[in-house]
Amino acid sequence: MSLKKIDVRTLDQILEKMINTVDSSKSEIFQIGEQCRQEYETLSDELKEVKVMVSQVIDEGEDLEVKTRQSRRRLSIVSQHFRDYTEEQVREAYEIAHNYQMKYSMNLELEKQLRRRRDELERRLIHLEATIDRANNLVSQTSVVLNYLTSDLKEIGSALEDAKEKQDFGLRVIEAQEEERKRLSREIHDGPAQMLANMLLRSDLVEKVYREQGIVNALEEVKSLKKMVRSSLSEVRRIIYDLRPMALDDLGLVPTLRKYLERTEEYNSGVTFRFINLGQEYRLPSKYEVALFRLVQESVQNAIKHAQASEIHVKIDMQQDSVFLIVKDNGKGFDVREKKEGSFGIMGMRERVEIIDGKITIDSKIGEGTIVMIQVKFD
Numbered sequence: 001m002s003l004k005k006i007d008v009r010t011l012d013q014i015l016e017k018m019i020n021t022v023d024s025s026k027s028e029i030f031q032i033g034e035q036c037r038q039e040y041e042t043l044s045d046e047l048k049e050v051k052v053m054v055s056q057v058i059d060e061g062e063d064l065e066v067k068t069r070q071s072r073r074r075l076s077i078v079s080q081h082f083r084d085y086t087e088e089q090v091r092e093a094y095e096i097a098h099n100y101q102m103k104y105s106m107n108l109e110l111e112k113q114l115r116r117r118r119d120e121l122e123r124r125l126i127h128l129e130a131t132i133d134r135a136n137n138l139v140s141q142t143s144v145v146l147n148y149l150t151s152d153l154k155e156i157g158s159a160l161e162d163a164k165e166k167q168d169f170g171l172r173v174i175e176a177q178e179e180e181r182k183r184l185s186r187e188i189h190d191g192p193a194q195m196l197a198n199m200l201l202r203s204d205l206v207e208k209v210y211r212e213q214g215i216v217n218a219l220e221e222v223k224s225l226k227k228m229v230r231s232s233l234s235e236v237r238r239i240i241y242d243l244r245p246m247a248l249d250d251l252g253l254v255p256t257l258r259k260y261l262e263r264t265e266e267y268n269s270g271v272t273f274r275f276i277n278l279g280q281e282y283r284l285p286s287k288y289e290v291a292l293f294r295l296v297q298e299s300v301q302n303a304i305k306h307a308q309a310s311e312i313h314v315k316i317d318m319q320q321d322s323v324f325l326i327v328k329d330n331g332k333g334f335d336v337r338e339k340k341e342g343s344f345g346i347m348g349m350r351e352r353v354e355i356i357d358g359k360i361t362i363d364s365k366i367g368e369g370t371i372v373m374i375q376v377k378f379d
Helices: 008-080 087-150 152-159 163-213 215-243 246-250 253-267 286-305 345-355
Strands: 272-277 311-318 322-329 358-364 370-377
Touching: 008 087, 163 215, 246 286, 253 272, 253 286, 253 311, 286 311, 286 322, 286 345, 286 370, 345 358, 345 370
Parallel strands: 272 311
Antiparallel strands: 311 322, 322 370, 358 370
16 A cells, blocks of 8 residues: 655645744743843842842941940949939930840841842842843754754755655654643643733732722732742743753753652652662763653653653662663553554654663553663763
């Protein structure tokens, strides 16, 4: 039986969908970068205010320190010659010295809190700068991909001899991109987008409360609004983390895997994770770290979504010339000999392992869980 040929118009439609998907992804990354910039500006303004407050508190503290010394000196004189003063004068000297001491202690504590807040803001601004830079780089890289899709990739039809291969290749890429886009769209809609809408409503409520109930109640609403902002920021950071964990570039594979499993356990109640590092801990070339992380990520997601596992073990053994990874779950398992039509998860994992010249073995039986073993050797 001969395969049905795809005409040029159909292939052009497939490529157009790919281009639209990449272009939309570029816009979403840009929006995330803009949100980070807005937060950066807000925190910068807050930092300026905190620095002014620190300066004011220091000035007040110096004045209180002088007054505290004077009052204690006065109290010492009165105490030494108490017969020369009335009981009221002695009591007054003691109360003045005590009050100044209390004010000075409170001033020192306030200064300490403000300094901590200032340092925290400075650290967050540094991290935001790094996030903004990464978002800009990602937008630039996406632009390169988009240019490639709109130019060189259009010649892919001549490179594929079999019409069915052309169709499967294009549809696989589109389906994967569309699924990722839908997932991101759902997460942004259900998370940050909803929170931002609620924040708009709450901001209107703050104005109403201020007019009707006064500034005290309005400030309480502002505090509640700030909590929502923090929650929204945390959700945005989680989405950015899922796109590509920043810790992978900063810390390396082992710490990133540990952090990823901890976060995944937080977001999946009822699933327990255990991470074991049996070997050394050192940095690998970026392509190896990314590939191995994505392989573990895919294995873990398969165990949660498809195998419905309640316990997942991840082990890594890093030696000087090799890396050995095991992902084991207690899920419902599957028949490795059966090929499910339209499922490219395992095929994608095998292709990713081949790119880094590694080996992958998947051992699974229905009702007995799954073990994924990955080995990569270096020259």
